[in-house]
């Protein structure tokens with residue numbers, strides 16, 4: 862997936878940092894794909910939808926980087942088909 866400049870800068874915003882921490886806490890710092898628990902720095906928060914600065918917590922999921930990448934790869938395959 863190609864990210865826009867807006868998306869990249871929104872990931873640095875205070876709003877996003879706060880929201881990200883809340884999602885990680887809600888998911889008990891565990892990947893929702895494989896269940897691996899990890900540090901707050903390693904985990905990533907996946908966007909189900911991209912409503913920049915208006916994300917709902919229910920549309921965000923905690924993933925370990927490997928699982929996060931798999932989700933995006935799978936999504937790209939679906940888009941190709």
Ligand SMILES: [Zn+2]
Pocket residue numbers: 892893894895896897924925927928929
């Ligand atoms: Zn995982």
